[in-house]
Amino acid sequence: MAVTGDDTAATGDMPTYQIRAPTAALPQGVVMAASPGSLHSPQQLAEEATRKRELRLMKNREAAKECRRRKKEYVKCLESRVAVLEVQNKKLIEELETLKDICSPKTD
């Protein structure tokens, strides 16, 4: 997998959401087409067209699943970063208040 989101979670740069994965092997059950030169009759052509469509749908089905998986991962990463930044922000506000107390002149 080319997406390396975990190492940047909640710290530095956002992971690249859209990174192309190297083309994986065909899903199970997919059979490569016969060579086009071996097709002649309209029926054979129709079968070939159907087979190509089914192959395309199968690939896109898998691609959509993977795309959603990456998106969920990305969103989780963003959420955890938000959580970290909120804690950080809270600490800084507290620190600021402390410094204000220290530096402000006493008015008794």
Added chain:
DNA sequence: TCGCCCCAACGTCAAGAGGA
């Protein structure tokens, strides 16, 4: 128990990006 709503996951289509 039933009908309704909400949500997550899915399959498909279409458009755009990028490589050959």
Added chain:
DNA sequence: TCCTCTTGACGTTGGGGCGA
């Protein structure tokens, strides 16, 4: 220019919660 991949959009489906 063609082909493949990626992803947003949309409709469908199944499961869980909730009130009548």
